[in-house]
Amino acid sequence: MTQPHQVAGAHPVANLVETHETATDKASNAERKYHIWTIGCQMNIADSNHVAAELEKIGYGPTNKLDDADVVVLNTCVVRQSAEDKAIGKLGSLKPWRKGNPDRTLALMGCMVGVKPSQQLLDAYPEVDVFMAPSEATPLVNRLRQAEIDAEMAHMERQQIAARFRLQDELQPVGTQQSIKHLALSGQVPVAAHVPIVYGCSHACTFCIIPFRRGVERSRSVAEIVNEVRGLVAQGVREVTLLGQIVDRYGYDLRGEMGNSATVAPYLGSAENNLPLVDATLQDEAAYDLADLLRAVHEIEGLWRIRFLTSHPNYMTDRILHAVRDLPKVCEHIEVPIQAGDDEVLERMKRGYTNADYRQLVAHIRQTIPNVAIHTDIIIGFCGESDEQFEKTMEVLGDLKLDKAHIARYSPRPGTVSARRMSDDVTEEVKVARFARLEALQEQVCAEINQRSLGETVEVLVEELHKDKWRGRTRTNKLVFIDSPLPLRGRLVEVEITWTGPWSMQGRFVRDVSPLPVKITAPKTTISLFAAD
Numbered sequence: 210m211t212q213p214h215q216v217a218g219a220h221p222v223a224n225l226v227e228t229h230e231t232a233t234d235k236a237s238n239a240e241r242k243y244h245i246w247t248i249g250c251q252m253n254i255a256d257s258n259h260v261a262a263e264l265e266k267i268g269y270g271p272t273n274k275l276d277d278a279d280v281v282v283l284n285t286c287v288v289r290q291s292a293e294d295k296a297i298g299k300l301g302s303l304k305p306w307r308k309g310n311p312d313r314t315l316a317l318m319g320c321m322v323g324v325k326p327s328q329q330l331l332d333a334y335p336e337v338d339v340f341m342a343p344s345e346a347t348p349l350v351n352r353l354r355q356a357e358i359d360a361e362m363a364h365m366e367r368q369q370i371a372a373r374f375r376l377q378d379e380l381q382p383v384g385t386q387q388s389i390k391h392l393a394l395s396g397q398v399p400v401a402a403h404v405p406i407v408y409g410c411s412h413a414c415t416f417c418i419i420p421f422r423r424g425v426e427r428s429r430s431v432a433e434i435v436n437e438v439r440g441l442v443a444q445g446v447r448e449v450t451l452l453g454q455i456v457d458r459y460g461y462d463l464r465g466e467m468g469n470s471a472t473v474a475p476y477l478g479s480a481e482n483n484l485p486l487v488d489a490t491l492q493d494e495a496a497y498d499l500a501d502l503l504r505a506v507h508e509i510e511g512l513w514r515i516r517f518l519t520s521h522p523n524y525m526t527d528r529i530l531h532a533v534r535d536l537p538k539v540c541e542h543i544e545v546p547i548q549a550g551d552d553e554v555l556e557r558m559k560r561g562y563t564n565a566d567y568r569q570l571v572a573h574i575r576q577t578i579p580n581v582a583i584h585t586d587i588i589i590g591f592c593g594e595s596d597e598q599f600e601k602t603m604e605v606l607g608d609l610k611l612d613k614a615h616i617a618r619y620s621p622r623p624g625t626v627s628a629r630r631m632s633d634d635v636t637e638e639v640k641v642a643r644f645a646r647l648e649a650l651q652e653q654v655c656a657e658i659n660q661r662s663l664g665e666t667v668e669v670l671v672e673e674l675h676k677d678k679w680r681g682r683t684r685t686n687k688l689v690f691i692d693s694p695l696p697l698r699g700r701l702v703e704v705e706i707t708w709t710g711p712w713s714m715q716g717r718f719v720r721d722v723s724p725l726p727v728k729i730t731a732p733k734t735t736i737s738l739f740a741a742d
């Protein structure tokens with residue numbers, strides 16, 4: 210361990226009452242830095258050394274410059290009034306350092322805190338993030354670890370969402386054979402894969418570039434999709450997510466209904482095609498919607514889970530919701546963006562629904578599918594969004610308590626209607642501030658939702674090893690990390706949740722519940738491709 214700081218004029222004998230100040234005086238190359246200010250006896254100095262050692266264990270390095278520090282610890286003494294006054298003065302001087310910097314952590318330690326901080330102390334110093342009893346570094350270390358885990362999870366989520374959007378935005382229609390070949394040649398076969406089912410979009414929301422870049426909506430044929438999923442399953446994929454810009458409009462173009470929600474009503478299907486399908490190719494594909502496709506994909510042996518995204522509020526039919534409710538492989542997870550909480554903003558975006566419509570839809574989804582997780586997308590600071598209009602978004606997220614919100618700050622994309630005809634008049638500063646507020650609210654909501662799973666046993670499909678822990682997702686798409694020496698990749702397991710945070714949960718392996726192995730044969734096209742390469 211490196212010596213974190215030198216003691217300037219420290220008394221050589223512990224437990225004396227003279228006061229001494231110490232400060233971290235070593236530089237470090239560590240990315241994150243701590244600074245410890247100590248006053249008091251040798252015991253306090255020893256405690257500060259202990260805190261420093263614990264911080265270094267989790268990757269922090271010392272700095273003597275306050276402005277470089279991510280963490281400042283004040284280790285206090287109250288034996289003499291002068292020592293207490295100095296600590297209070299130091300605390301006051303640190304207010305500006307902490308204020309408005311959510312990434313910084315201020316910890317107060319030692320005799321001023323005592324065994325437990327008094328309410329008076331908590332009230333007097335709201336800028337202090339962590340109160341620590343003498344010799345007790347654990348609360349600070351736990352908080353920093355937690356923040357690190359949360360940041361990592363948030364980063365991972367963002368990466369996955371970005372990858373999904375890239376796939377949705379940029380994938381050109383490719384034939385079944387090419388998709389299968391690509392996967393087969395790309396190294397390790399993933400446990401969960403994405404399968405585009407509708408390309409392009411005919412809706413034309415004013416902020417969106419997709420219709421210009423990807424053209425009008427085109428659904429792939431059921432046979433082609435089923436064939437591709439069979440090929441993926443034969444290679445070891447266990448979960449597929451069916452992708453479309455408006456995934457619940459799957460099949461509209463096959464029926465010749467190319468309009469948007471202003472001109473085309475949601476497809477309600479007919480009694481015959483509500484039946485489970487065994488061979489998709491025998492049916493009339495022009496009569497298919499997403500519910501039928503889900504039924505066709507559900508028949509594929511060896512496939513364990515199915516998801517689909519992204520939905521549009523205007524096309525979420527009961528047929529689709531009933532398919533989610535009734536088909537065991539289809540996960541209780543709906544991604545349906547609201548984008549904004551204010552009706553005028555929604556109108557400017559040309560989304561085609563109101564705040565009240567969306568609230569009603571969420572209530573209906575929850576009523577239809579027990580324990581469903583609903584995710585949404587939000588755009589902050591769209592053209593002309595006033596403070597009051599933004600508050601409607603805060604309000605709707607606060608009320609609905611959705612499982613996840615993917616939040617983005619508006620930026621005009623050249624060629625879109627909003628870029629050509631509207632003014633990007635919400636300043637970047639305001640967008641950043643609104644984003645922070647909404648993200649904080651959603652973090653709180655996610656933390657509360659996840660906390661309800663504490664002690665429960667949930668089903669997780671394990672996708673990969675991540676830093677010595679197995680990483681997987683629940684049916685409701687919640688990230689779970691499992692500590693287990695067993696080879697769990699690609700297994701469906703039950704996990705008892707032992708810890709929860711806003712972005713992820715941790716759990717204990719209970720048992721493997723993977724379905725029995727079935728003999729899976731790849732479609733002929735897949736086999737010939739493998740042989741050819």
Ligand code: SF4
Binds near residue numbers: 417418420
């Ligand atoms: S945002 Fe609107 S236009 Fe863009 S892909 Fe989604 S529905 Fe289509």
